[in-house]
Amino acid sequence: xxxxxxxxxxLVTIVxxxxxxxxxxxxxxxxxxxxxxxxxxxxxxxxAGERGRSINLALAARGLTALEQAGVLERVRPELVEMRGRQxxxxxxxGPLLPxxxxxxxxxxxxxxxxxxxxxxxxxxxxPLIEMHFSRRxxxxxxxxxxxxxxxxxxxxxxxxxxxxxxAADGAGSALRNGLQxxxxxQATDDALAHDYKELQIxxxxxxxxxxxxxxxxxxxxxxxxxIALPNPDHSFTATLFMPALGAASFESLGTPAAARAFFARxxxxxxxxxxxxxxxxxxxxxxxxxxLYCWPWHVRRVLLIGDAAHAIVPFHGQGLNCGFEDCVLLAxxxxxxxxxxxxxxxxxxxxxxxxxxxxxxxxENYQEMRETVLAPxxxxxxQLALDLERRFPGRFIxxxxxxMFHAEIPYSEARRRGTLQRGVLxxxxxxxxxxxxxxxxxxxxxxx
Numbered sequence: 280x281x282x283x284x285x286x287x288x289x290l291v292t293i294v295x296x297x298x299x300x301x302x303x304x305x306x307x308x309x310x311x312x313x314x315x316x317x318x319x320x321x322x323x324x325x326x327a328g329e330r331g332r333s334i335n336l337a338l339a340a341r342g343l344t345a346l347e348q349a350g351v352l353e354r355v356r357p358e359l360v361e362m363r364g365r366q367x368x369x370x371x372x373x374g375p376l377l378p379x380x381x382x383x384x385x386x387x388x389x390x391x392x393x394x395x396x397x398x399x400x401x402x403x404x405x406x407p408l409i410e411m412h413f414s415r416r417x418x419x420x421x422x423x424x425x426x427x428x429x430x431x432x433x434x435x436x437x438x439x440x441x442x443x444x445x446x447a448a449d450g451a452g453s454a455l456r457n458g459l460q461x462x463x464x465x466q467a468t469d470d471a472l473a474h475d476y477k478e479l480q481i482x483x484x485x486x487x488x489x490x491x492x493x494x495x496x497x498x499x500x501x502x503x504x505x506x507i508a509l510p511n512p513d514h515s516f517t518a519t520l521f522m523p524a525l526g527a528a529s530f531e532s533l534g535t536p537a538a539a540r541a542f543f544a545r546x547x548x549x550x551x552x553x554x555x556x557x558x559x560x561x562x563x564x565x566x567x568x569x570x571x572l573y574c575w576p577w578h579v580r581r582v583l584l585i586g587d588a589a590h591a592i593v594p595f596h597g598q599g600l601n602c603g604f605e606d607c608v609l610l611a612x613x614x615x616x617x618x619x620x621x622x623x624x625x626x627x628x629x630x631x632x633x634x635x636x637x638x639x640x641x642x643x644e645n646y647q648e649m650r651e652t653v654l655a656p657x658x659x660x661x662x663q664l665a666l667d668l669e670r671r672f673p674g675r676f677i678x679x680x681x682x683x684m685f686h687a688e689i690p691y692s693e694a695r696r697r698g699t700l701q702r703g704v705l706x707x708x709x710x711x712x713x714x715x716x717x718x719x720x721x722x723x724x725x726x727x728x
Contacts, residue, residue, distance in 0.1 A: 300448030337597030345604035366495035372549030451591035483514035667715035
């Protein structure tokens with residue numbers, strides 16, 4: 280369609296039909312807005328998803344709340360596998376299961392990115408106000424008119440009709456963000472992690488049995504590197520190796536199939552035994568990069584960045600998807616409450632940035648906990664004390680992890696602020712050898728409240 284066909288006064292163009300872009304389309308259409316979705320990939324309903332190219336996703340309270348508000352939670356639920364805690368693996372393949380919380384509902388859910396995305400696209404296809412176009416690679420946007428330029432499979436460039444608002448939900452490598460940056464309209468920097476990742480598939484056992492405990496996130500913590508595995512509905516696991524890109528124990532040192540196999544045999548023997556095509560997978564699956572994206576501003580005239588396009592984070596708190604979904608809920612609410620979409624977008628950035636900064640920092644901190652801190656002698660005691668304090672002082676002490684994962688009503692920034700105070704309380708109690716029922720605990724909780 281050409282720019283001359285419509286003035287776009289009632290149109291929102293969303294570039295990127297991944298989970299975040301599609302969920303936003305559903306929320307906006309629910310409020311009566313006309314939405315156009317443009318996606319560079321082919322329709323996932325008609326093509327198989329790519330393996331080895333994205334980390335399996337974790338859904339927690341914030342993401343579940345967003346799916347429920349969009350009316351699609353029950354559609355997605357069959358794709359979810361409940362994880363009740365972290366199952367640690369030592370060199371002998373043994374270790375404790377550390378529950379995430381202490382209430383039955385305090386669990387997180389593993390979900391395949393492809394299967395989640397397909398379920399959301401199927402839901403969007405049923406909504407008349409949403410039109411979806413695949414194999415349209417967004418390459419630039421005019422922030423004044425709201426016209427998006429995209430390239431088709433033949434290489435031709437087409438200009439879409441203008442829109443009242445263009446939402447860039449096209450991921451961490453956002454082409455729209457790059458176009459705005461090239462014009463000097465925003466700044467964006469990647470704070471790259473020195474660690475990369477690679478995915479491997481652990482198939483179900485003969486007869487379809489699970490290879491490991493299905494209701495857990497499995498972690499092989501080894502200090503400077505780690506392996507994790509999340510369950511899938513077909514009884515397979517998606518495993519991901521995280522380790523330095525360079526150095527003695529690094530991806531650089533695993534340059535041959537023999538070196539990679541020897542490394543796994545030494546560090547993760549129980550996992551290696553369950554990957555019959557290990558050599559082929561390790562050679563063929565790409566080595567992914569990890570970085571935190573800092574971008575400002577997110578809002579430029581008729582264009583707004585959301586999700587990873589605005590604030591991509593590392594995956595170690597399982598909050599990238601949940602954070603993006605929470606973006607969608609806030610933006611849809613602001614657009615529903617304010618007739619001026621420009622004002623709504625400015626409010627979105629002002630309200631949201633402190634929380635995305637907070638979860639970016641906590642995600643990096645959680646990487647150290649997952650690969651290293653869980654091995655510390657006092658880790659289990661610290662976790663148990665935190666749970667005891669939560670029982671002793673309900674509503675006043677909620678472990679930081681629980682605030683992030685299970686309490687959608689607590690903003691990320693508030694969870695981080697409280698977590699800093701809680702760390703001091705736990706340090707003092709452990710140093711004094713005191714428990715949650717002690718007079719010291721009561722005094723400290725009074726001071727930190």
